[in-house]
Amino acid sequence: CSICFDPYEPNDVVVRLPCAHVYHRHCLQGWLLNKDKCPICIRPVLTYD
Numbered sequence: 001c002s003i004c005f006d007p008y009e010p011n012d013v014v015v016r017l018p019c020a021h022v023y024h025r026h027c028l029q030g031w032l033l034n035k036d037k038c039p040i041c042i043r044p045v046l047t048y049d
Contacts, residue, residue, distance in 0.1 A: 003027035003039055019043045 001008065001024045008014060013025040021040045023031070037044055 001027050003031055017043075017045055 001014075002021075003023055004027045006024070008022075008024070014022050015025050015028050016022045017028075017038050019038050019041050021038050023039070031039060032045065036046065
């Protein structure tokens with residue numbers, strides 16, 4: 001996980017963003033409290049159609 005730098009374990013709950021980057025769910029939840037973009041590519045996490 002590029003937020004916490006811990007490896008993914010078999011029982012970890014992960015989230016794949018629309019940009020295809022993957023993070024631990026708890027890491028991404030914390031990140032999204034302050035940011036609205038992917039930590040790697042800076043694309044918006046939410047899209048509005």
